[in-house]
Amino acid sequence: DTLPITWTSRGLQIQNVKIEYSVDNFTTASTIIASTANTGSYNWVIPDTALSGSTIKVRVSMVGNASVNDTSNANFRIRGGFTITAPISNQRLIVGKSETVTWTTRGTIANVAVKYSATGAAPWTTITSSASNTNSYSFAVPAPRVTTAAAKVRVEDVSDATVYAESAAFRADYYTITWRVLDYDTNAPLQQLSTTDNRTFWVDATGTLGSPVNHDYSYNSYTTFWSKSGYIERSLEWTADNDKTVTVALENQLTATVQWHVGLSTSYTASSDTLKATCWLERRGKLIGT
8 A cells, every 4th residue: 555644844955854654652663765855745655564553653854864853743553464365265175174274464463363154254263362473374174064165264463353354265075985885705885784983973873874875074083883784893993084985894794704824934045044934814715914
């Protein structure tokens, strides 16, 4: 923005003036211009780095004789501001995942508050009431899920809540997980399934689920249990960190006779006098470990 500064002079022949401003009644001062012709006016293009606040004054003084000066009679205000650069419009953020809001700052704003709204309007949930203004802040996206671009994040000046910016509307989504629940022996997809997990994020004990089946999850680690009548229940520890397919196999109780076989292979190298032994474990013809 451009701020016109005007003054009048009388008496001395003042050729050039120095213009300064201050937020503390000139206990400290910042130079606007060190020397400019004494025309009675100057258009100050306020830089992004200018001090902001409501106690600002301007001083005009004679170049070469600083005791000849005058200060504006009343305080005025320079408002700082923000421009949010991320998230962008319709961006997909994930509930529960640490995401980063970034912005640029106009003026000197020391601390910011970061707020979130699933609807893009009041009421706003406070993510942090005060954080150092580093032009970025990371936070775990709160529930609920927002599948259309409606959620927004807001950055505010802690010292003046009327100075703020809001992001473009974005989605606060879940990851989609495709579950493949198979017969351990035949790899055939199973039907009439039930499931639950340690976070009770998805509980379905109806025995009506069929593989493959999709379900949506917030970012997190889970232990999921799958069961089917006549099969041994199976649990799986996994993390919802992307859209992906997760496979789990259930064993039929009638055919799940456990047969373990241990294999051992040895070889001796005379030149180095070394003996190498390799062991492995098989279960029903499948390698379990070495």
